[in-house]
Amino acid sequence: MMFGHALAGLLTAVGAVAIYLAAPHQRLLRPQLARFRIRVIGVLSLLAGVALWMQALHPAAGFFSALALLMTIWIALPYLAAWRQTRRIGVSRHAQD
Secondary structure (H helix, E strand, C coil): CHHHHHHHHHHHHHHHHHHHHCCCCCCCCCCCCCHHHHHHHHHHHHHHHHHHHHHHCCHHHHHHHHHHHHHHHHHHHHHHHHHHHHHHHHHHHHHHC
16 A cells, blocks of 8 residues: 555645646746646646545545645745755855855
């Protein structure tokens, strides 16, 4: 059953990251032209992940486990983008000195 949990977590994480990257105001990567495709992949992956969580656990517990992972990733990604930006600014300032 551990493989089901790992696959559910992976699909949920891939879906969360894909939906975040399809957002117009994300700062992690350059804007892509194929946002609609990325968003569709993200939604399908997220739905598959939630379904696997609900199958692996009790349906309510599976839904809220997927929701907790989704919220954690959506909180962490903007901080990762900000950290990368400060590192990039710090490197360029260091190069100017």
